[in-house]
Amino acid sequence: MADTVPDAAPPPSLQRKFTRAVILAAVLPAVGLGLADQVAAYRSQTQYLRDRVEVTAALSGAAVDEFVQAKLSSVALLADLGTVVKADGWRARLGELRERYPHFISALVADGNGTVLATSPEPPANAPSSGVRDREYFRVPQRSHRPYVSDAFVGRRLGNDALVAVSAPLMADGRFMGVVEGSIPVSAFVSTRTSAIQRRGMELLIVDRSHRVIHASDGIPYAFLQDAGDRVAFEDPVSGRRSTPAVFMSDVMRDGRGAWMSQARLESGWTLIVFAPETELWSFLYRRALTSFGIMTLVLLGVWFAYRWQMRRFNAALKRLVESLGGLAADGGNTISRIASLPDEFQPLGRAIRDLSQRLESTNTDLQASLQEQRNLALSLQDSLQQTESEVAARTAELQAAVEALDRLNQTDALTGCLNRRGLQKRLSSWSDDRGELFEPITAIAFDVDHFKAYNDRYGHAAGDTALRRLAGAVSGLLDDSPGCLARSGGEEFLLIVPTATCPDATSLGIAVCEAARRLSIPHQDSATGMMTISVGVAQGRAGEDVATVLIAADEALYRAKHAGRNRVES
Template sequence: MVSPGQSWSLRRRFTQLLLFAALVPALLFSGVMLWQQYQSEHRSLGEQTGLSASLTASSIDDFIHSRLAGMAMLAQNRGNGSDDWSADLDSLLAAYPGLISALVTDRDGRIIAHAPSTVVMQRDDAPRSVADREYFRNPERHLRPYVSNAFQGRALGEDPLVAISAPIIRNGDFNGIVEASIHVETFVDQRGDVFRSRGYEMLLLDRRGRIIHATEGLPYRFLDIVDDPRLTLQGEVPLHLARTSFERRILGDGNAFVSRSRMRSGWTLVLLAPDRQLLETISRNTLVLVALLILISLGVLAATWAQLRALASGTGRLLDALRNFAVGAPVDRDGTDRMPMELQPVADAVSELSDRLSRAYGELNASLDEQRRLAASLQTVIEERDDEIAARTADLRQAVEELERVASIDALTGALNVRGFRRAVNALVEEPEYDDTSIAALIVDVDHFKAYNDRYGHPAGDTVLKRVVGIMTSLLRGPGDVLARVGGEEFAILLCDADEGIATEVAQRLSSNVRNTGIPHADGIHGVVTISIGVAVQPSPQFMDRLLSQADEALYRAKRNGRDRVGV
């Protein structure tokens, strides 16, 4: 039997080793896990901030420019009409929620119509001219629709506003503007509240770097000038492509991810994501791991103490049982229920058992043979199941690919839809083989298509779209070219490995083929259906949004110059 002094020494040493073996790996693993979690959460927060900034900038742009398009259409359609604008302005405000007032001026900036009818007249000192306003001067100079910088209203009090305006052109000359005011809160408050609920802060800057909107957690107010380079963008920046950086001491003493995204209006959306929530999460996880380590230590100590006490009391009984077994005496099985941990006495007893163990080898070999047979049978079953799973996986993959293909096709024309077009654009950008390949973009719009639908009906309009798509498809040069329907009567074509000459030639052939088809259109140019095309080319697929924007601007020029032509 082991003496009490030796038994206590064994317990202490075994307890120390067990604690070391359990706690050291646990501590190392916990440290590595916390660090990896911090890195992952840190990276994820940066990516989420950039994506949120891009999507929010795009959403605000869509809100502003959808209303600007309505303004431009009104100014264009009424450019040669009567001077009674009241009904049109009321319809404009009703059609586009968010517009709080609208007005029309003559060529000198004097207000000739306004809506609601009480806005301009509600104050004696209300201005009768807006010639000093930026939203009048810019369309007057450039003859293009315009989104203003931030300003304070006059007829509506001193509320924070932005304006959208479009020139009225008569016989090619400037004849005034149509303008509508948008209260800043209309398009930023809801988004700002969502970000504040997640702990984010949001800034919206105009082209002069002045505050259009700032959430409550930031030390800025309307029209403050922001000169912190960490919150602004310098140089040429692609639209809606957020630039994200991790800045220290950007929110007082706190650190945050800062994502800045350029908007079509020239504004800059800035999103700040503090890292304090990340640090709080890591701190909570650290406390949980510390508590878990303490519980593990207590459990190891308790289990070790109990097991070693059982070892000390059972060692003697186990030795007696082994000696009895060696000489063939009956074994006291009640005394061997607890397995001893003292190996030296066991080794002495094993030498007495060696002669008796040989008989057990035959039974062991038979048992191993049976196990091998069962293992082979199990392996066969597993291989059959693997083959079945592989076959079902292949069928599922094929079904998913077919579903994805169908979801990318426009049901009416058979061309790619917007989703399919985006996938095709991403493939061009991500494939290394296209890095040095010039790309041409053609934006095609069916002239006076709304008038065609109004006169001949939507089924006839659908037929026109199908015939135009058939003509465009016949002019595609190979599988590398892309055709997509990106709007009601608007289409986009991407030509791979095409310079400006090739792109212009394809566009002119497309225009003449549609015209020569002779589809009757009483309200169209020359009495037939025609198209307008904008063309843009760049030396590589990078910055596809800029290429498409340039092609869209070229289309606008073609339409402004009389339609049924190619703009470059």
């Protein structure tokens, strides 16, 4: 009996193997690229949100500081004008204050015991008549003899509004005589800022020195005067920064989601916090994932259809080749007559090879067309990536503009609004080269207040600050549209720089600066004239001269004016 041989397993299909290889070669790189793109997008968007919340906190803090300090300066200026005995006189001045600064919902004057002397507007007849001795805005100036920005409180004379107050002491011969106070509704300085921040998808929180809520936007679960210290760790920005680095907090939003937050400590002692909800990040990643998935799907579909189309053509060509070889074997006579140069034995094979070569050439042409389609698809993907890069560049430009705005704030003296030393150096660099040599002639005018220390000792530092602000404003008015600049070089010292082309008579300009100070008519009992005066030094530098030499010359001229008796101009 013959041995039976078991049926061998059919060999694996070459087409099936090729199909799996094509799928793996297309799917794995596409999935890998998609995941890498998502990781890169997550890191990039996270850093973008952190940078944006830090910049927003810094700019918002600066805006709130500017608003509050302006109101504080107005109240301090009114207090510096002196004590008015009659209540009617104070009512008129309070009315003028509220007319000039409409954000004050009310203003009052109280004596040294906290008794209200005058208010604007007048409270209704049924309003409580208690004094303000218990109010923070009275007690702190009473102790410190300095202007003060209060924490948040609820009004009681004209309503129950959410308020903050700015107040300044009334002083006479160094004795505390009372306060001038202005109440500001919280909505006056947060409404516009909150709307702008929320339009950018962020939320705003402001707390006072006791970490009680002054204002919280709708997306944050805080109420007015609520203690926020149990959920937020408050910290000061590091030196050289306006805001703290952004950190992530979970469960901080009203809907329970987390957010990135950055804090800015204000000059008033308040803390401003900006929150960027994490929903914006996940929304961006979701849109990015949908885009990547769509692109990958189109690529895979293109590969699959191209593969299926080519496989159908390959199978058809193979079938025709087999049929041609079979036909050659069946019809050798016709074949030999067409390829007579080949031996009889090779006529069928030669014809089959010739037909196969022709069909391979046709297949190669089709393959080139398919590759061109792939190149077109790659170009489309490249255009999409370029558009994304353009969006990133636009956002980078926005951040750069915000940084430049913050840099401008860092170049300005907070007290007088003039340039500070950093701003002066940057402005001088536009008139000189890297070696400090001038491009064009300039005039430098150095001046400072005569007997300013004695003025501060007699009238107080608040009066001294007010005098410096008024002096800076008067001298700035002399510039008009001139390309010059005014800088506070330190203490009571100032430096005025103008191109000589716009000021051919430097001494006349120095005299005008001196006269501007006299016209302020600021009383100064320790001055020889009884009024505050200044000493002025003038120097001019030629093109090519070292700018530091010109500034030193102006400073030396100032000292000569001091030694010559003050209240004069020396060139």
